[in-house]
Amino acid sequence: MGRIYESIDDHQRKWIDKQSMFFVGTAPTATDGHINVSPKGPIGSLRVLDEHTVAYLDIVGSGAETIAHIRDNGRVVVMLCAFQGPPRILRLHGRGEVVLPDDPRFDELLALGFHEPEAAEARRAIIVVHVERIADSCGYGVPLLAYEGERPHSDLSTAKRIRVEGPGAMRAYEAKHNRVSIDGLPALS
Template sequence: MGRIYERIDENQRKWISNQSMFFVGTAPSGDSGHINVSPKGPIGSLRVLDDHTVAYLDIVGSGAETIAHLRDNGRICVMFCAFDGPPRILRLHGEGEYVRPGDDGFDDLLALGFAEPEIAESMRAFIVVHVTRIADSCGYGVPLMSYEGERPHMDLSTAKRIRVEGEGAMRVYERKHNSESIDGLPALSG
């Protein structure tokens, strides 16, 4: 049976830091639109900032659903699950916000030692989650899997884009591919 917790305690912090990855879920307001679930990692790109706040470094990708949904309604859930060791799932529900490079607070967050990509230009934002509900569950349905390492593809793709298109290529990519969600909600536009 799952439990609800008052805060993110030291045991949870340690357990979170031992996971290989995490998942982020968001949805637009109303009863239409697409729910989004994104795998995120490495785990070093996420930090527990205090008993009710986590943040992760968001990298430029093919879409910007999380940011669009945060702009729309702020709702977010971060989920961790154990792929090795004792079975467990931990969900952090809350209200999220994003902090872009150049925004107040971005450099302060960056200074906290998040795992960064090889190329700084690929950093899109920090997603900061003000956690309102902390709950765990058994995780019996999560398969046992072995961690083999991080994939190099993100850094290689970014390096190639900048080599071919020049400095600022990631901001151009964002304007072209991350300006709105798949449902037409504003993401990195306006």
């Protein structure tokens, strides 16, 4: 049976650090908009900042649904599930905040030691989640999963894009692919 917690305690913090990845779920305000769930990792890109706050380093990707939805209504959930050991799912529901690289808080947050991509140009934002509800559930229905390692594709793709297109390649990619969500909501300007 699931439980609700008052805060992210040391036990949960240690458990989070042992997971291989996490998922981020968001939805637009509009009822006809697309719900989004994004797999994220490695786990070192997620940090527990305090008992009611987590943050993760967001890198340039093919879309910007999470950013657009957070800007639209702030609602977000971070979900982790056990790959090994006892079955468990932990959900951190809250209000999200997008901190872009030009925000003075970005460097302060970055100094907390997030796992970073090889090229700094791949950094897109830091997503801060002000956690309002902490809940776990059994996870009995989740199969055993095997973590085999990190994929090199993101770093290789970024390096190639910068090599071929030049130093502004990642910002140009964002301008082309991350300006709006699939529903047309503003994401990155």
